[in-house]
Amino acid sequence: MAAETTIEVPHLGGIKAGYALSGEYDAAKPTCVLINSMCTTVSLYQDQFASKELTDAVNLLAIEPLGHGVTSCPTEHFTYWDTAIMALQVLDKLGIDKAFALGTSQGGWMVTRMALLAPDRILGLILLGTSMDYESADSRSKGCWDPKGLLTPFFKKWCSTTPTPDFLVDDVWCGMVGSLGFGTGATAEMMQFWTETLKSVYKGDEGRKKLKMALACLLERDGLLLRVRDVTCPVYWLQGTEDAPFGTTIPAEQIKLFTSSKEATLSFIEGGGHYLNATNPKEVGEALLKMVNKYK
Template sequence: MTTISLRTAPLRGGLTLPYAEAGYGGTPVVFVHALADSWWSFEPLLRRLPVSLHGYAPTQRGHGDADRPAEGYGPEDFAADLVDFLDTVGIDRAILVGSSSGGVPARIVAGSHPDRIAGLVLLGTPAALADKPAMAGLREAVDGLSDPVPRAFVEDLMSGMVAGQVAPGLIETMLEQSLKVPAHVWKETLHGLLEADLPATLAGILVPTLVIWGDQDGFLPRSDQQTILDAIHGARLITYEGVGHVVHWEQPERVIADLVEFAARTAPAGSAGAAGTP
């Protein structure tokens, strides 16, 4: 198992984001978590990183133990933080791995800063959200939240995330991380995702892109992933049979293997840019 170090990144705008780092000297890989998650979402991957990869997993604003500004929770805000994070920790060029809604700021950065991004990996990421039937009910439930966010709400939401077995204690850890998120962050982040033109954020992405999707994903149909493939020239899909929405919780070893193969083709060790710790 790879050792995980916990650090903090003070961004230019004054926010401080905690992040986990694992590995040394390999291709920089930056993991971007979804709404209500934190760096802990990628702990199963960070623990398994080979020497060829150098992993970074920041916790986004408003989440986990990161700073919680009163506003600024749209996809573009998270994308700007991601670029600032690359600058702060000294990453010239990296592979971005976005999980679920975390793939939205990741692909915004991939499209707007292709000089900084060697490749893009999308794990169960939606092409769009406003068109999904379940989103109306979720928005209504989130709009009704107040602090402290009820545990029952988070448990119900998370119940549909996986289709198979996950590591003992992981679901409980992620429940605890989700309960750290204030109600206003839930609301503003979800509103930002639903009100943004998400299909437009797929335009202009020229970096190599890998799409990984579980065929038991109860949130995203196969057609949604096809939209991503149609929009990003050369994008490749790998389908995990019998796996649910959060593929890296259920199949971390396989995700790592696919990530290693992707990195070897797109950014061999040392070619994705230097990284330093402030």
């Protein structure tokens, strides 16, 4: 489900950011921010929160992006840069000066923006199942998906000039979120959980607007190919060989663009799906601990 705790930060006139911490914050341990994928919530990281090996070593701080979970703000319009600023302000409010950052799918785009905006605060990036480009013709020619063709009809359906108090996200969208993310590893129980979660978040007029803008952010996001050369922290990029949206060609090209990073590596996870932290939590946990132990 969605986060049970919110914290208010000043960006965009006052955002209430949904977040979850893995137990009481321990200033003696490093912190890792976790940013979830499209239309999921902090619950995407339940395997990481359940790992004693991880939580003994690191404070895990999952933050729900704008347009997701219980996170809300006064303005209907926002971008991925706004979520990155919001996440940095959450760190401020919690008294956390520096952190590692892990992002799944769209979360990878957001945490990379955090590293660009605050290079002195982000100690390292773990990128899971992502791309640093927008859905360009070049990326599509190399096996990446075409979300505009696939998803624009949903966006148009969610636009309305009058209030929609009875809105409820449909089963088709819920099914796509689960099937694209978890792939062949999706179970009936998982699909039911995420269908119920999406329907609890995206309902009524506020839920429709939140969902519409979350999708607009995805469809109109800016690429980072000319910017990632300025990321200075280490980058560990993990990509599943069964990643449906982004495949394996683009990551192999884009990891080479992190030319200023202390270390930039790409690991392919055999059989891994798009939401790697869920389909392959063991490998993700090992990568996170490796980075934290090396760079804390």
